[in-house]
Amino acid sequence: MKILVCISKVPDTTSKINFVDNNSKFDQNGVQYIVNPYDEWYALVRALELVESNGGTVTTITVGNSSDDPTIRKALAIGANDAVRINANPTDSYFVAKQIADYAANEDYDIIMTGKETIDYNGSQIGSMLSALLEMPFVSLASKLETEGSKAVLERDVQGGLEVVEVDFPFVLSASKGMAEQRIPNMRGIMAARTKPLKVIEPVEQKALTSVVKFELPNPKTGCKYVDPENMEELVELLHNESKVI
Amino acid sequence: MSVLVFVEIKDKLTKAVQETITYGKSLGNVTLLTYGDVSDSLLLETGNFGAEHVLICKSINERNEQLLSNLIINAVKKYNCEYIVLSQDQTGKAVGPRVAANLEAGHISGAISFPEKSDEFIVKTNVFSGKAIAFVSVHTPIKVISILPNSIPPKENKTTALITEINEDLGEARIKVKELKPLGDGIPLPEAELVVSAGRGLKGPENWGIVEELANSLGATTACSRPVADIGWRPHHEHVGQTGVAIRPNLYIAAGISGAIQHLAGVNGSKVIVVINTDPEAPFFKAADYGIIGDAFEVLPRLTSAINNFKSSQ
Ligand SMILES: Cc1cc2nc3c(=O)[nH]c(=O)nc-3n(C[C@H](O)[C@H](O)[C@H](O)COP(=O)(O)OP(=O)(O)OC[C@H]3O[C@@H](n4cnc5c(N)ncnc54)[C@H](O)[C@@H]3O)c2cc1C
Ligand SMILES: Nc1ncnc2c1ncn2[C@@H]1O[C@H](COP(=O)(O)O)[C@@H](O)[C@H]1O
Numbered sequence: 001m002k003i004l005v006c007i008s009k010v011p012d013t014t015s016k017i018n019f020v021d022n023n024s025k026f027d028q029n030g031v032q033y034i035v036n037p038y039d040e041w042y043a044l045v046r047a048l049e050l051v052e053s054n055g056g057t058v059t060t061i062t063v064g065n066s067s068d069d070p071t072i073r074k075a076l077a078i079g080a081n082d083a084v085r086i087n088a089n090p091t092d093s094y095f096v097a098k099q100i101a102d103y104a105a106n107e108d109y110d111i112i113m114t115g116k117e118t119i120d121y122n123g124s125q126i127g128s129m130l131s132a133l134l135e136m137p138f139v140s141l142a143s144k145l146e147t148e149g150s151k152a153v154l155e156r157d158v159q160g161g162l163e164v165v166e167v168d169f170p171f172v173l174s175a176s177k178g179m180a181e182q183r184i185p186n187m188r189g190i191m192a193a194r195t196k197p198l199k200v201i202e203p204v205e206q207k208a209l210t211s212v213v214k215f216e217l218p219n220p221k222t223g224c225k226y227v228d229p230e231n232m233e234e235l236v237e238l239l240h241n242e243s244k245v246i
Numbered sequence: 247m248s249v250l251v252f253v254e255i256k257d258k259l260t261k262a263v264q265e266t267i268t269y270g271k272s273l274g275n276v277t278l279l280t281y282g283d284v285s286d287s288l289l290l291e292t293g294n295f296g297a298e299h300v301l302i303c304k305s306i307n308e309r310n311e312q313l314l315s316n317l318i319i320n321a322v323k324k325y326n327c328e329y330i331v332l333s334q335d336q337t338g339k340a341v342g343p344r345v346a347a348n349l350e351a352g353h354i355s356g357a358i359s360f361p362e363k364s365d366e367f368i369v370k371t372n373v374f375s376g377k378a379i380a381f382v383s384v385h386t387p388i389k390v391i392s393i394l395p396n397s398i399p400p401k402e403n404k405t406t407a408l409i410t411e412i413n414e415d416l417g418e419a420r421i422k423v424k425e426l427k428p429l430g431d432g433i434p435l436p437e438a439e440l441v442v443s444a445g446r447g448l449k450g451p452e453n454w455g456i457v458e459e460l461a462n463s464l465g466a467t468t469a470c471s472r473p474v475a476d477i478g479w480r481p482h483h484e485h486v487g488q489t490g491v492a493i494r495p496n497l498y499i500a501a502g503i504s505g506a507i508q509h510l511a512g513v514n515g516s517k518v519i520v521v522i523n524t525d526p527e528a529p530f531f532k533a534a535d536y537g538i539i540g541d542a543f544e545v546l547p548r549l550t551s552a553i554n555n556f557k558s559s560q
Contacts, residue, residue, distance in 0.1 A: 011374075013488055013507065013508045013511070014507050014508075017374045017377040017378050019378070037488075037489050038489070041489075092352075093343065093353065093355070094346070094347060094350075094352070094353070097343075097347060119374075119375055119488055119489070119511075120373065120374055121373050121380075122355070122356065122371075122372065122373060122374075122375060122492075123343075123355040123356075124334075124339045124343075124355060125342075125343040125346075125353060125355050126343075127343075128311070128339065128340055128341070128342070128343035128344040128347070129343045129344065129346065129347035129353075130347075131311075131344055132315070132343070132344040132345075132347035132348045133347055137311075137312055137420040137421050138311050138312070138340060138344060139421065140311065140336070140339055140340035141336055141339065141340070143482070153424070155427075157336050157483070158309055158336050158337070158426070159254065159309075159335060159336055159337060159434065160428055160429060160434055161426050161427050161428040161429045162426075162427045162429070162483075163309070163423055163424075163425070163426050163427070164423070164424040164425040164426075164427070165421050165422060165423050165424060166421070166422045166424055167420060167421045167422070168420065171420075171421075174339075177482055177485065177489065177490065178482050207385075208385070209346075209350070209351065209352035209353070209384065209385055209386050210352040210353070210354070210382055210383065210384050210385065211382070211383050211385070212380045212381065212382055212383075213366070213368055213381045213382070213383050214380075214381050215373070215378050215379065215380055215381070216370075216378065216379045216381070217377075217378055217379075218376070218377075218378070218379060218514070221519075221532070221533055221534070221535065224521070224531050224532070224534040224535065224536065224537040225535065225536050225537070226536075226537045226538070226539065227536055227537070227538050228538075229538050229539065229540025229541075229544065229545050229548075230548075232545065232548040232549040232551075232552035233552050233555070233556075235520070235536060235538070235549065235552070236549075236552045236553060236555075236556045238536060239497065239518070239520075239536075240556065243497075243517070243518045243535065245440075245496040245497040245517060245518045246440070246464065246497065246553075246556075
């Protein structure tokens with residue numbers, strides 16, 4: 001079984017969000033980067049489990065520059081066999097999908113996994129776009145994945161419920177919570193990751209179809225109004241007459 | 247301008263459907279596209295929000311992103327649409343980017359505003375899990391816009407919808423749907439307008455009765471913090487926050503939740519936040535509109551009976 005897992009780096013979940021250059025760029029000052037939790041905890045770990053029980057390889061792929069290498073090494077420390085980095089700034093989702101599709105088209109992967117979304121741009125786009133570019137079926141928001149020979153049975157999140165679906169290899173999925181449990185890399189994994197192959201390849205030509213013109217921070221809350229815990233009639237009154245939500 | 251609005255309709259026109267048509271109408275003439283077993287009277291109702299032409303494909307009776315993408319792409323080509331509008335729900339996330347990539351069209355993921363008045367096509371979206379807003383510009387002639395549920399107020403705009411049944415060859419479905427496991431009849435979290443949520447402060451799953459009773463009185467959907475879902479006190483689909491479901495209800499009531507930054511990231515789009523916590527220093531109070539420093543075991547039942555009294559006096 002050959003699995004490709006798309007890995008991206010995102011600011012640590014406790015990062016302060018600020019912008020510079022006239023609010024046009026994210027302020028990276030003092031920001032720690034981590035592997036996007038959906039990519040690491042769910043997609044990557046499930047891919048490793050499948051390969052551990054069925055044999056095969058897990059390759060990670062990242063569209064980014066050399067500042068992504070530490071997060072790529074983290075994925076290798078958790079257990080991926082090797083990594084590919086496409087040496088480009090990820091300008092927009094279509095650009096990223098195009099780079100990954102171009103690489104994956106010649107590699108015969110059985111399953112291509114992305115996370116549900118990146119926790120910085122929250123696009124939830126790359127997996128769906130990849131499936132279009134590679135002309136493969138797409139199982140979005142998958143929370144369970146089992147394989148039997150050359151087909152897979154998955155559970156996915158749909159409006160109002162969970163759906164059990166069956167699909168033949170090859171296909172693309174986006175992984176959401178439930179698919180696997182987070183793994184902490186051990187010392188041996190961290191040592192091994194240093195010498196695992198990380199192949200850097202150059203991007204194909206592609207213009208961005210969208211761009212971020214500027215950022216804005218939401219208006220801060222104006223302050224909390226405290227209500228006496230004995231007096232819930234007052235809260236109901238405020239919710240009805242003041243904020244008009246009930 | 248010709249606009250294709252794609253929606254899913256079951257037994258009523260949900261708020262998400264109304265929002266999507268409203269958005270489409272603001273951009274031009276709306277051709278609405280849907281599928282499955284939908285009654286004519288419901289299809290006609292879409293005219294109340296501005297759908298002039300309704301295309302329905304009855305031969306698709308389950309959600310298959312590949313068939314639905316092909317259906318949308320065919321309609322876009324046939325009617326020369328410049329805009330494709332859908333909801334950023336589970337189906338929208340699966341289908342929208344696929345359609346966009348097929349048409350090499352720019353895709354806006356989770357629009358929270360109508361386009362800015364500008365020469366460029368610019369729309370706001372939430373980024374950094376609601377901790378910031380991005381103004382995204384689309385550079386392609388065809389634009390795909392997925393709108394975040396509960397961001398656009400639906401507006402009536404009466405027209406008479408003309409219904410056309412369509413039937414086309416969309417290829418073979420490569421995904422087989424085996425079974426649907428419904429999550430209960432409640433309103434799903436991403437669409438819920440009222441949400442009652444609880445965290446580790448509730449001490450154990452046996453204590454959730456008081457949370458559910460409040461939710462029932464309000465007609466609200468229940469949610470929880472991540473550790474509560476991780477220990478198995480509550481089902482995973484109730485977990486809200488940065489790594490769970492992101493919600494934007496009108497009212498979010500949080501009891502026994504400390505308000506960690508990752509929790510806030512998924513709920514800070516709520517219009518009004520009520521926090522119930524024994525600890526006056528709990529960080530959640532900084533994000534709250536109304537705060538109650540008190541024991542959830544006493545406050546929740548009291549709030550439930552106050553709500554019940556209020557409802558029966560209405
Ligand atoms: C990468 C990452 C992602 C994460 N994603 C999420 C996420 O998506 N969603 C999420 O929720 N968390 C997430 N977390 C976890 C988050 O950091 C917090 O640990 C978690 O939100 C805490 O849950 P809690 O508030 O229920 O529990 P606690 O922090 O233990 O808080 C319990 C609260 O209950 C109060 N309390 C106790 N008894 C009572 C009582 N009788 N009445 C009223 N109040 C009482 C206490 O004062 C306390 O404030 C994430 C963490 C990481 C590192
Ligand atoms: N620069 C990138 N390189 C590789 N994979 C990425 C990149 N950005 C996003 N992805 C993958 O696509 C998923 C969805 O991202 P997004 O569409 O940006 O929310 C992520 O969870 C990753 O698996």
